[in-house]
Amino acid sequence: MPRWIVLTVIAAATLAPAVASAQDAEALRKELDQMRKQFETMKESYEKSINSLSERLQKIEQAPPPAAAAPAPAAPAVGQVAPSAAPDPGSGGMPSIMDLARPRQPFALYERRGPGQLLFDIGVAGDFIGNLTQKNVQQAQGGTFSGLENYFFPREIELSLFGQIDPYARAEVRLEAGQESRGQEISVSLAEANLTLMALPFNTQAKLGMMRNRFGLTNQIHDHDLPFIDRPDVFVQFFGQEGLVETGGEATWVPPLPFYLELLGGLFNGDNETAFGLGSIKYPLVTGRARTFFELGDFGALQLGMSVANGLQADRLNNLILGWDAKYKYTPEGWQHPLLTVAGELLYQMRTVKTPGEEATIGVDGEEIPGTPGRKKTLDRVGWYAYGEVQPIRFGWLSLFSAGFRYDWTEYATAPGHQWAVQPYLSFMPSEFLRFRIGYKHTQGNTPGCCTDTDFGSARIKDELFFQSTFILGAHPSHPF
Amino acid sequence: MRTVPRAVAAALLALGVLAGGAAAADKIRVVATTTDLKALTEVIGGDLVEVDALARGNQNAHDLEVRPSLMVKVRRADLLVMNGLELDQWADVVVQGANNSRVIPGAPGRVDASQGIRVLEVPATRVDRSMGDVHPLGNPHYTLDPGMAPAVTANILSGLVRVAPQSRPVFERNRTEFLGRLDEAMTRWTKLLEPFKGAKIVVDHNMWPYFLTRFGLVQAGTIEERPGIPPTPTHLTRLMALMKAEQIKVVIMAPWGDQKLAERVAQDAGAKAATLATAVGAVKGTGAYLDMVDYNVKTLAQALR
Numbered sequence: 001m002p003r004w005i006v007l008t009v010i011a012a013a014t015l016a017p018a019v020a021s022a023q024d025a026e027a028l029r030k031e032l033d034q035m036r037k038q039f040e041t042m043k044e045s046y047e048k049s050i051n052s053l054s055e056r057l058q059k060i061e062q063a064p065p066p067a068a069a070a071p072a073p074a075a076p077a078v079g080q081v082a083p084s085a086a087p088d089p090g091s092g093g094m095p096s097i098m099d100l101a102r103p104r105q106p107f108a109l110y111e112r113r114g115p116g117q118l119l120f121d122i123g124v125a126g127d128f129i130g131n132l133t134q135k136n137v138q139q140a141q142g143g144t145f146s147g148l149e150n151y152f153f154p155r156e157i158e159l160s161l162f163g164q165i166d167p168y169a170r171a172e173v174r175l176e177a178g179q180e181s182r183g184q185e186i187s188v189s190l191a192e193a194n195l196t197l198m199a200l201p202f203n204t205q206a207k208l209g210m211m212r213n214r215f216g217l218t219n220q221i222h223d224h225d226l227p228f229i230d231r232p233d234v235f236v237q238f239f240g241q242e243g244l245v246e247t248g249g250e251a252t253w254v255p256p257l258p259f260y261l262e263l264l265g266g267l268f269n270g271d272n273e274t275a276f277g278l279g280s281i282k283y284p285l286v287t288g289r290a291r292t293f294f295e296l297g298d299f300g301a302l303q304l305g306m307s308v309a310n311g312l313q314a315d316r317l318n319n320l321i322l323g324w325d326a327k328y329k330y331t332p333e334g335w336q337h338p339l340l341t342v343a344g345e346l347l348y349q350m351r352t353v354k355t356p357g358e359e360a361t362i363g364v365d366g367e368e369i370p371g372t373p374g375r376k377k378t379l380d381r382v383g384w385y386a387y388g389e390v391q392p393i394r395f396g397w398l399s400l401f402s403a404g405f406r407y408d409w410t411e412y413a414t415a416p417g418h419q420w421a422v423q424p425y426l427s428f429m430p431s432e433f434l435r436f437r438i439g440y441k442h443t444q445g446n447t448p449g450c451c452t453d454t455d456f457g458s459a460r461i462k463d464e465l466f467f468q469s470t471f472i473l474g475a476h477p478s479h480p481f
Numbered sequence: 482m483r484t485v486p487r488a489v490a491a492a493l494l495a496l497g498v499l500a501g502g503a504a505a506a507d508k509i510r511v512v513a514t515t516t517d518l519k520a521l522t523e524v525i526g527g528d529l530v531e532v533d534a535l536a537r538g539n540q541n542a543h544d545l546e547v548r549p550s551l552m553v554k555v556r557r558a559d560l561l562v563m564n565g566l567e568l569d570q571w572a573d574v575v576v577q578g579a580n581n582s583r584v585i586p587g588a589p590g591r592v593d594a595s596q597g598i599r600v601l602e603v604p605a606t607r608v609d610r611s612m613g614d615v616h617p618l619g620n621p622h623y624t625l626d627p628g629m630a631p632a633v634t635a636n637i638l639s640g641l642v643r644v645a646p647q648s649r650p651v652f653e654r655n656r657t658e659f660l661g662r663l664d665e666a667m668t669r670w671t672k673l674l675e676p677f678k679g680a681k682i683v684v685d686h687n688m689w690p691y692f693l694t695r696f697g698l699v700q701a702g703t704i705e706e707r708p709g710i711p712p713t714p715t716h717l718t719r720l721m722a723l724m725k726a727e728q729i730k731v732v733i734m735a736p737w738g739d740q741k742l743a744e745r746v747a748q749d750a751g752a753k754a755a756t757l758a759t760a761v762g763a764v765k766g767t768g769a770y771l772d773m774v775d776y777n778v779k780t781l782a783q784a785l786r
Contacts, residue, residue: 167587293549
């Protein structure tokens with residue numbers, strides 16, 4: 001074998017591992033670089049994560065603590081934490097027109113509720129009346145509860161649904177059932193259904209729909225909430241048994257004054273048949289009210305109000321009714337109920353009526369005597385009532401009793417004459433949601449030309465004994481002053 | 482002719498009245514439903530706020546008569562601070578009559594002071610009124626417990642910041658200072674009631690669970706058999722027997738409660754009756770929040786001795 005071949009083989013054999021080793025080192029170096037880069041990337045990533053966590057921790061530490069060592073439940077029957085779920089108020093001020101116009105998810109916003117509660121409040125009020133009176137009053141159906149004399153009956157069973165519609169408006173719906181005459185089936189009707197826009201500009205609110213009008217003190221109060229058993233006689237004479245309940249809209253404004261003043265203006269159909277009855281928004285019933293309030297010392301408070309309702313009757317003749325009201329309450333220091341309440345209302349009606357004309361007649365000499373056309377005249381009518389109530393005991397079972405007295409005097413809305421009545425009553429309220437009342441009412445009518453022969457069937461003089469029981473099931477809004 | 486100058490004078494007077502209102506408008510006008518919340522808001526807001534309360538300290542805030550004078554206060558408010566657990570449900574009627582869209586439900590000017598607190602006595606079962614006037618969201622008397630003040634003031638601070646974000650540093654500084662003073666006082670109060678830990682107490686109305694639990698005391702019974710309903714003789718007899726058996730030394734009563742009855746129960750059971758402040762200003766010398774708690778702790782410690 002030639003020498004050069006042997007040397008070549010030896011050199012190849014020697015160099016081959018060196019070349020391979022150099023190649024391996026290069027590969028390893030690359031791999032190491034790669035790993036270093038990966039490590040740097042991971043390090044950066046971890047640093048970012050650590051920084052982010054540190055920032056969060058710092059924020060949590062800087063934020064106010066939720067509550068210092070919270071106490072354990074005091075009784076075994078109670079539950080644990082009720083995490084707050086109230087909606088976080090937005091950051092805007094008064095809503096813009098666009099805000100109001102924007103469609104919203106129904107029921108998206110509502111107040112925090114306890115378990116089992118619905119999105120709005122539900123309440124049922126039941127009001128049952130019994131009355132005893134003379135036979136002739138029953139026969140003439142002339143009692144306070146006409147057609148239901150000497151009878152027990154459900155006067156008002158009312159289902160109330162009320163709550164927020166959205167952040168800008170609330171709604172109230174009241175359905176009521178009651179018996180209107182003896183033996184008649186009980187009918188269900190819509191008593192009120194309205195919405196109140198609460199976020200209008202310039203501190204105004206608007207109420208739209210069907211409502212008990214804010215005319216005077218008691219008209220807006222439902223039967224079961226009245227401070228006495230029956231509606232005052234003047235309201236029954238001037239507005240009918242139900243009072244003034246209309247469909248339309250009203251707006252209120254509370255001006256920025258240092259004392260309370262509420263101004264109200266409204267436009268309604270004028271459906272009330274006793275006072276108006278045209279029932280057209282072309283000639284709407286216009287209402288207004290001003291109400292103010294004064295604290296008299298630490299314990300007394302006085303509310304004064306004036307109301308107006310002006311509309312057309314079915315024969316397109318005008319009827320204007322004005323009202324003035326006052327209410328005083330005296331609540332000694334620390335008492336949870338007023339010791340004394342005194343209130344009254346006066347209504348003045350100016351109703352235009354048309355007197356019937358006289359037809360043309362033929363005289364004895366055969367000549368025609370021309371008739372006289374009917375002419376318009378204004379019937380001025382007035383009526384008022386006043387009542388006082390005392391709840392003289394502060395604590396214990398006797399504190400659940402209150403006694404009151406009401407005096408009514410009113411002219412009839414269209415007929416001549418007037419009537420007056422006295423009514424003492426006693427209430428017993430075992431709780432805020434249950435009340436029993438007993439009352440006696442003596443009414444005496446004075447209608448010229450009426451009842452000269454006998455009182456039978458006239459119901460000119462009435463003596464009535466009332467029993468009332470009222471309950472409230474579920475939610476009921478707080479009573480205003 | 483005299484009517485014209487009179488009308489001008491009346492208009493000027495009215496403008497003067499309104500201008501007076503405008504001068505006061507520099508401050509944030511806050512209305513709180515109770516005096517506790519008023520006091521805590523004043524602490525956070527300092528000179529930047531003008532705070533009014535709807536209920537007086539010596540009134541039972543459960544059932545307040547909704548007077549239009551309350552509506553006047555809310556009418557002008559930038560912020561309304563409420564209890565949030567239905568102690569002051571009547572405030573909604575006040576808001577409805579105040580025509581102030583800044584504080585209607587869901588508005589930024591409304592503060593629920595109970596957010597984030599651990600509520601006690603949340604009914605675990607269905608409740609109805611056979612149980613008396615129960616609070617379906619839990620016991621609402623958390624402000625009587627000074628340990629709740631950090632959470633309550635945090636809620637008030639958030640509300641104030643929503644109305645005046647530029648004043649956040651001032652509100653935060655005021656709160657920090659207040660919490661510092663509260664911490665110091667808390668150490669003192671805890672030490673004062675430490676010897677009576679585990680002592681059983683009877684109350685007239687169930688409004689002290691937060692306060693009693695905070696200081697390790699135990700509510701053994703109530704004079705009211707059920708909230709808001711006067712006790713029956715049977716209940717009182719049973720309660721007095723329990724007090725004797727358990728050697729209960731103290732009956733806590735509210736200034737607006739039936740004190741004669743509480744005193745009679747205490748006397749018959751060989752205990753003492755102690756009137757505690759149910760809110761800031763409920764009794765003399767409790768015009769500030771820390772003063773109220775201080776008064777309650779000292780009075781209770783004295784009675785337990």
